[in-house]
Amino acid sequence: MDLAFSAEDDEFRDEVRTWLAENTPSERRPREGQAMRDYDLAWQRLQYDGGWAGISWPVEFGGRGLALTQQLIWFEEYARTGMRGIDARFVGLSHAGPTLIARATEEQRAFHLPKILRGDVVWCQGFSEPEAGSDLASLRTRAVVDGDELVVTGQKIWTSFADVADYQELLVRTDTEVPKHKGITWVICDMRSPGIDVRPIKTMEGGTDFCEVFYDEVRIPLANVVGVIDNGWSVAMSTLSFERGTAFTVDQVQLSSTVERLIEIARQRGLLDDDEIVRAFAQARADVAALRALTYVGISRNRRAPVPGPEGSIIKLHWADLSKRIARLAVEIVGPRSLALTDDDDGRWADRYLASFAHSIGGGTSEIQRNIIAERVLALPR
């Protein structure tokens, strides 16, 4: 066991750091809409041109094919730039792309993968429905085969970036006569197809990149099915395991700098004389350190067993609890000025606090993570 990175890895870190220092956008990211899309895609194009697109994707599919340790280094350095861990590029790079790599045909890959890497397109996810949340397999959006097309009617919800997306990884019910995990199909949906209606949902944080998507007899070519018709559940599951891999590393690493920045603010405001605040921040330091240590353990494990294990759920659950606690602590430090949603340092903490309520809901609720941990790590009965 050792903590030190190899000389080669250190050299790689220098390379990453230099490139990020020279290329990270200096302008603030627009909050939503076309401007946000343009900003995120331009940033992806810059990474593509610099040779940093798809760092975890295999080289044969145009990615950088980095080893897990170097992916970690990339994410650690990326986090230091302060850029968001998840933006409009996320589904393409971390869900849909890896799923296409694992399950799509040559033609599908050749058409879609380069577009994702180059920053030509935004992807969104069409999984959750009003009646299918944690129980995703009970989804009802219906697709009927008509000639060489699927005709889709139904509704998806909680679809981030649907309003700016070109494509969607869409789960539809193609057979209603079989148990719910069967009869689901994973299909690539062109978001500009006739019959699609995207309605942004305003969140408690005020953002609107979260949408409902309605489908009224939307015609999708059968050639867009990934895997086999009615076998979409297994295709979707390969996506979910990516979601719990290294995708959240940037958020985890940024939590540590958030804590340090808050300690500095508390110091400047003379709040470090308050025992309760000292304890809360010291505890946060310990907990954030342990989160990183566990991330390292997870990477060490995944290097030996390439299929991500349920420890991803442990990291996700702890991160959600911890980041919510720290966001709450931040508004306490800022005090009454946190009430004003102004575009300055104090106001931004309030935004982060409001946004943090999503952390224990999105990407699998904390309750579902606890079920996964209890059933797969501790072998408790379902």
Added chain:
Amino acid sequence: MDLLPSSEQEEIISSAAQFLAATVPMLRTRELIDAPSNVDAKAWSSAAELGWFALGLPEDAAGVGCGLADETLVFREIGRALASGPFLSTTLAARVAAFGGDAELAAAAARGQRVALGLLGADASIDSASGAIDGDVQLVDAVDADLVLVAGPDVASLVAVGDLEGVESVECIDPTTRLSRATASRVRPVVSVSADVDPVYRRGVVLAAASLTGIAEATRDISAAHAASRFQFDRPIGVNQAIKHPCADMAVRAELAWAQTLFAALATDERRQDAEFHAIGAKVVAADAAERNAAATIQVLGGMGFTFEHDANLYIKRAHVLAHAFGDTRDALSRLIRLPAAV
């Protein structure tokens, strides 16, 4: 960077676990509660022969030359097995003697001459220059011990029990631990070592965290086994999220505690500048994991958990003893906030 044990380290883990299960199973530890000493003499001398007390000592000090990370593997098993006796203080005493220049004493401790752990009272102090101690001190597992290890962040000392006044044995919250009280009036150490020479206190922090992690893991496993096998209303109680989710939280706490303990041990072995930060972090996280997992286990077990007959109570009691070794959580947090950020 690799935080998974190598095959040699896996061997250390499994042989330690097997040794403890064979020599001091819980039944034996319970027998020792009413014996004159809580140490199983045979197990203790075998542990010495296995090199447990010299594992982390450098080879030129007649040690085995392993790292702190290797020692954490053993201390995690000691915690998990609830083995009783001054393992931690004897191991660290060998270091104090070795790095303080008393090779003979170092060899004696490494051979298993028992050294107690001293816990300084709130008003007591250890002089960071001389290592002298002053004030009230509690002795942990001082039966058969002539020396007591008293350590602070700056200095660690071995003090003669005979130099203390009013040594009086008291009943400990943990029946598998022996406790006595004493007073020191500016007692000079037999030998001491500054943290600049060897960070004995920090090593104690990390090894205590390792044993606390062992407790967190053992109680997690007791809860999970009970949740899966105890039937009520014709179903295992573990199907209920009111049981299942606390068990999941135990798994989270145990994983975090172990990851951070290993990180801290390796940071110390590799002399990273943030080793102190990570060591304190490990103790904070592991003490929390041990206490809360043990407490939740008592709850999951129901009435059985409240009995003396079930082992759950022994885990939470030991967790409290270890939580006070090398600084309690309050002390750890106030030190942690003053350190520079981790690298």
